[in-house]
Amino acid sequence: MSTRPTQRPAITLTKLGEKKALGEPIAMVTAYDFPSAQVAEEAGVDIVLVGDSGAMTVLGYPSTVPVTLDELLMLSSAVRRGMSTPLLVGDMPFGSYEVSNEQAIANAQRFIKEAGCDAVKLERGGSSVERARAIVGAGIPVMGHVGLTPQSATALGGYRSQGRTAERALHVMHDALGLQEAGCFAIVFEAIPAALTEVIMPRMQIPVIGIGAGPATDGQVLVFHDLLGIYDGHAARFVKRYADVRAEMIRGVKAFAEDVRTRRYPEPEHGYTMAPDEIDRLHGLMSEGTGEPFTGGFTL
Numbered sequence: 001m002s003t004r005p006t007q008r009p010a011i012t013l014t015k016l017g018e019k020k021a022l023g024e025p026i027a028m029v030t031a032y033d034f035p036s037a038q039v040a041e042e043a044g045v046d047i048v049l050v051g052d053s054g055a056m057t058v059l060g061y062p063s064t065v066p067v068t069l070d071e072l073l074m075l076s077s078a079v080r081r082g083m084s085t086p087l088l089v090g091d092m093p094f095g096s097y098e099v100s101n102e103q104a105i106a107n108a109q110r111f112i113k114e115a116g117c118d119a120v121k122l123e124r125g126g127s128s129v130e131r132a133r134a135i136v137g138a139g140i141p142v143m144g145h146v147g148l149t150p151q152s153a154t155a156l157g158g159y160r161s162q163g164r165t166a167e168r169a170l171h172v173m174h175d176a177l178g179l180q181e182a183g184c185f186a187i188v189f190e191a192i193p194a195a196l197t198e199v200i201m202p203r204m205q206i207p208v209i210g211i212g213a214g215p216a217t218d219g220q221v222l223v224f225h226d227l228l229g230i231y232d233g234h235a236a237r238f239v240k241r242y243a244d245v246r247a248e249m250i251r252g253v254k255a256f257a258e259d260v261r262t263r264r265y266p267e268p269e270h271g272y273t274m275a276p277d278e279i280d281r282l283h284g285l286m287s288e289g290t291g292e293p294f295t296g297g298f299t300l
Ligand code: KIV
Pocket: 030, 049, 050, 051, 052, 053, 054, 091, 145, 188, 211, 221, 223
């Protein structure tokens, strides 16, 4: 199986900058495997993120925290094989970049070398600003992520919107500006008030991709399983469902099981034929020399 040929030129960092300048909204989705990557490619999105949200949506962990670098590298490699046009961003999981700049660079390099990603994403301001600067300095494009950063949800008081007081809003803005100054090519704003986004946007020279951050950003991102209705877990208020794929999958599998149990499947068109004279010859070969039907050495 190969990726379908595409006519679109690959999305570059320059192209994303142009889109921001022209006011053309940037569409980003997550993907975690070969088929979801193919869907993202054919749907014509600009950026695909192999999000650590895959910890929950495809690996079944209770949060994004336990997912390992190796697990995300495996998912990212599968996504790479399924698409070539959107910019591919690998999400650095919790524990893969916090310890030192050296650790952050070495693990970011794995996303590029082993999984074929174009860029990496990391969460938070604070010490992540220095990590982002170091990774950018090593020649790897970095996407920042501020506001609700699920890897530090416990410290943030749970999965809740951020920046809702003036002081907390200033903190979010400070993080965003720090990541921009560190050389990030783009940044995700997650779950912050639309009014705060409007205050920060005039200060952002890099593309800002929002998720629950209102309409003022340069683009929007949603989790693949959320927007298609594949994931059965709790959906945040910013999720808009564009399909109910899970219900359709259950309907299909139920129909198959029912057909098997009632022997409606398989039907003749699902099988392979054999010429009647070949069947006759088979019987002949089986009984040759013995005068008895061939049993293959077993008692039938
Ligand atoms: O992991 C993820 O899916 C993300 C997006 C929500 C931006 O970080």
